[in-house]
Amino acid sequence: MAIRRGRGVAAINYPTGMNLGGDPTQALVHSTPTGNFMVTLSSVDLGQGMKQIMAQICAETIGVPTDRVVIDTADTDTGPHCMGTFASRGTHRAGNAVIQAAKEARQVMLEVAAEELEVNASDLETDGQGNIQVKGAPQKSISIFDVALSAHFKRGRSISGRGMFLIPRSYPEKETGAMKPSTCYAHACTVAEVEVDDETGEVTVLAVKNVFEIGRALNPKMVEQQLVGGSWMGISHALYETTEPYYPNRDHGGTDFNQYLMPGPGDLAKTEIIVLERPSADGPFGAKGPGEMCANPQIPAVANAVFDAVGVRVDTLPITPERILRALKAQAAG
Amino acid sequence: MAKVPVQFMLNGSEKAEFVESGTTLLNALRDKIGDTSPKGGCHQGTCGACSVIIDGELRLSCLTLAETCIGADIKTTAGLAEGGVLHPLQRAFLDAFATQCGFCTPGMIMAAKVLLDRTPNPSREDVVEALSGNICRCTGYEPIIQAVLLAARANSQNAA
Numbered sequence: 001m002a003i004r005r006g007r008g009v010a011a012i013n014y015p016t017g018m019n020l021g022g023d024p025t026q027a028l029v030h031s032t033p034t035g036n037f038m039v040t041l042s043s044v045d046l047g048q049g050m051k052q053i054m055a056q057i058c059a060e061t062i063g064v065p066t067d068r069v070v071i072d073t074a075d076t077d078t079g080p081h082c083m084g085t086f087a088s089r090g091t092h093r094a095g096n097a098v099i100q101a102a103k104e105a106r107q108v109m110l111e112v113a114a115e116e117l118e119v120n121a122s123d124l125e126t127d128g129q130g131n132i133q134v135k136g137a138p139q140k141s142i143s144i145f146d147v148a149l150s151a152h153f154k155r156g157r158s159i160s161g162r163g164m165f166l167i168p169r170s171y172p173e174k175e176t177g178a179m180k181p182s183t184c185y186a187h188a189c190t191v192a193e194v195e196v197d198d199e200t201g202e203v204t205v206l207a208v209k210n211v212f213e214i215g216r217a218l219n220p221k222m223v224e225q226q227l228v229g230g231s232w233m234g235i236s237h238a239l240y241e242t243t244e245p246y247y248p249n250r251d252h253g254g255t256d257f258n259q260y261l262m263p264g265p266g267d268l269a270k271t272e273i274i275v276l277e278r279p280s281a282d283g284p285f286g287a288k289g290p291g292e293m294c295a296n297p298q299i300p301a302v303a304n305a306v307f308d309a310v311g312v313r314v315d316t317l318p319i320t321p322e323r324i325l326r327a328l329k330a331q332a333a334g
Numbered sequence: 335m336a337k338v339p340v341q342f343m344l345n346g347s348e349k350a351e352f353v354e355s356g357t358t359l360l361n362a363l364r365d366k367i368g369d370t371s372p373k374g375g376c377h378q379g380t381c382g383a384c385s386v387i388i389d390g391e392l393r394l395s396c397l398t399l400a401e402t403c404i405g406a407d408i409k410t411t412a413g414l415a416e417g418g419v420l421h422p423l424q425r426a427f428l429d430a431f432a433t434q435c436g437f438c439t440p441g442m443i444m445a446a447k448v449l450l451d452r453t454p455n456p457s458r459e460d461v462v463e464a465l466s467g468n469i470c471r472c473t474g475y476e477p478i479i480q481a482v483l484l485a486a487r488a489n490s491q492n493a494a
Contacts, residue, residue, distance in 0.1 A: 047435025047472055225431040225477060232474025257380035257469060265462045265475040 001199035005206075008304025011189040014293035015182030016283070017089030022169040025089075026080035027097035029058060029105045030160035035130070035148035037062060037069045037105065042079035043094040045071075048291055049222045050090050056218060057095045057284055061102035062109070063126025064144060088289025091218065092184060095284030096165035104161025109144065112151045112159065116142050184280045186288040187213040190234070190297035192269075196309040198328060201321030203306060205235050205269040208298055213276040215288030220275070227273045227294045234298025235269060236262045239318050342406045344369065345413025353400050359393075360384045362400035363410065371412035371440045375469070382468030385441040386410050392448040411440035414447070422492075423447055426485035427478070434472030441468050446482040454493075456486055 017023050028040040039058050045051045055069040062069075073079070082094060107121075113132040114121035117140060125135050126144075133141035151157040172179040193206045210231050217223040240261045243253045254260030279286025299317065307313055312327035337352040344367065351366045360377075363369045363386070375383035377396045384396040387409040414421035423443050426432070433439045442465060449456055449464035456464070461482045470478060 047433075049434075221431055225434065225473070228476055229434065229472045229474040232476075233471075256378060257376055262469070264469075265465045265479060268475060271474070271476065 001197075004196050004198055004309040005193070006196065006305040006307065006309025007191065007193050008301045008306070008308055009189065009191045010297050010300035010304060011187070012293070012297045012300075013185045013187045014088065014289075014296060016087075016092045016184040016186060016280075016289035017167060017182060018087040019167065019170050019179075019181045023083055023089065023093065023167040025082040025093035025097045025165050027094060027101045027163035028080050028160070029062075029098070029101040029163065030158065031105065031109065031144075031148045031151070033148055033152040035064075035068070035144040035146075037064065037102075039069060039071045039098055039101070040079050041071065041073045041094055041098075042076040042082040043090050044073050044076070044085045046085055048085075048090065048226060049219065050085065050094065052222065053091050053218050054094060054098050057098050058102045060285070061099050062106045063128055063132075064130055065128070068130065068144075088186070088291035088293060090289070090291070091287050092280075092283050092289050093165050093167070095218075095287060096282070097163035099163065099284055100165065101161040101163025104163070105159055106161070108151070108157060108159045108161070109147055112155055112157050113142050113147045115155060116147065116150055183282050184215070184288050186215065186290055186293045188293055188297040190231075190301040192235075192298060192301035192305045194302060194305040194309055196306055196324065198310050198324075201324035201328070203239055203302070203319060203321075203324070205239070205302060205305075207270040207272070208235065208301070209272040209274075210294075210297065211274045211276060212290060212294055213278055213288075214290040214293075215280040215283050216277050216286035217275055218285060218287050223275060223290060224273060226290055227275070228271060230291075230294030231271050231273065231298055232263065232268065233295040235302065237295065237317065238299040238302040239263075239320070242318050245318075245320065338401045340400045340404055342403045342408055344408050345410060351400075355401060357400045358396055359386070359388075359398040359400045359403055359408075360395035363395060363408075369410055369412050371410045373437050373440060375437065375441075380469075381438075381441075382445065383438050383441040385444040385468065387444055387448060390448075390451070392445055409444075409447075411443045414443070421447075422488045423450070423482070423485045426481040426488060430477050430481035430484050432473060432477040432481035438468060438470045442470065442478055446485065449482070450486055450489065454486060455490055456482070458483065 031037050051071040054071050055066050058069045059066040110121040110124045124132050130144050131141045151159050170180040189211045191209045195204045245252050280288045314323045335354050338355050340353050341350040353362050372386050372395050373383035375381035379394045379397045386395045388406050445464050445468050461479050
């Protein structure tokens with residue numbers, strides 16, 4: 001009986017969004033009278049940071065500072081339609097819709113500015129600080145504040161835009177069954193190092209090294225936050241979490257946090273995160289969905305590490321001490 | 335059912351309410367007084383989201399009856415900021431990206447505050463121990479541990 005060490009590796013690819021009856025998200029953008037921009041969405045921020053990312057995307061597209069953009073995700077009854085915040089689709093789907101809406105709003109904004117400055121709209125550019133200026137002649141400029149006032153009270157224009165992004169439904173080919181379930185994939189690879197006590201079946205994850213390929217990190221610190229939390233969750237799925245430990249039998253399923261266990265702050269594996277950015281062809285500014293993907297590769301990596309440590313394949317999750325001991329017993333009975 | 339008068343200090347202000355006997359402090363704070371910073375996660379003392387400070391001690395407000403708090407000095411995360419300036423722990427949680435959905439955050443901050451009040455320069459192990467009664471789903475804990483250590487460093491720099 002001994003503590004045995006093992007190392008496992010696993011790589012995954014993970015679709016951004018899903019393909020049911022088509023996967024749409026819509027967005028509306030309009031300016032207030034003082035030149036702030038409202039983005040109306042039905043896509044909800046669950047804490048993953050959608051409001052911040054959508055504000056960045058809108059601001060970048062219109063050409064204003066991020067703090068001039070307000071994201072309103074208030075009401076899915078009255079807002080523009082969104083399939084929802086799930087399947088790692090929020091940034092990709094809503095982001096593309098926001099870009100389209102913001103482009104249309106930007107065009108109206110430039111047209112109003114052109115009338116005020118008595119130039120052609122195609123000769124105008126934004127300075128990113130809240131002003132519109134003539135290309136090559138920045139001394140001829142007007143603030144977006146004044147453009148919005150003009151649009152509202154003088155020109156009778158609505159500085160606004162409509163955005164729509166739709167991944168059409170993909171039907172399987174009749175002959176082969178082949179289909180295109182997603183247009184965009186994120187990737188990840190994890191190396192896990194574990195110790196397995198072959199007397200008790202207990203697994204300790206010593207370290208995980210993760211590489212995530214996520215398109216473009218639109219907000220690197222928030223991406224890192226998501227990936228660190230996801231890596232922990234992946235370990236938790238691999239070793240701890242289930243509501244049905246004897247599935248499909250419901251017996252002994254955890255019904256509260258005394259029984260439904262997760263690693264606590266004292267159980268953390270040494271965690272390394274590396275981000276690779278390979279911009280996606282159809283993502284907003286090249287982004288992909290890193291959300292759920294980041295909690296996946298740890299699971300097969302830990303399973304492989306357990307195999308490396310004690311030579312048994314546990315192919316049912318979570319990899320509990322009981323399952324390891326039963327597998328060791330079966331192996332010994334061989 | 336007869337109601338019970340309850341009077342205590344909450345974040346420096348006197349509060350008085352009539353509650354039904356058996357009302358938890360969590361429900362009294364949230365539903366009667368309107369301080370929604372303590373969160374009801376499990377209502378059985380296993381998640382820590384409802385943590386508040388009562389007379390300097392970290393307590394689970396979901397397992398504390400309001401009528402046992404008569405005359406007590408209660409502090410919640412809602413009372414930490416002063417004049418719109420965030421408490422160093424709140425600042426550190428933002429700077430360390432230690433919050434995602436935010437549901438566990440007020441309880442984490444209460445647990446961390448009691449730690450730092452007693453142990454201004456905690457070790458990592460001290461922080462882990464202090465947070466071990468609080469569950470977080472999003473962060474993987476490491477950013478929270480880092481936030482508490484960051485707040486401790488900021489405090490000691492201010493004191494120096």
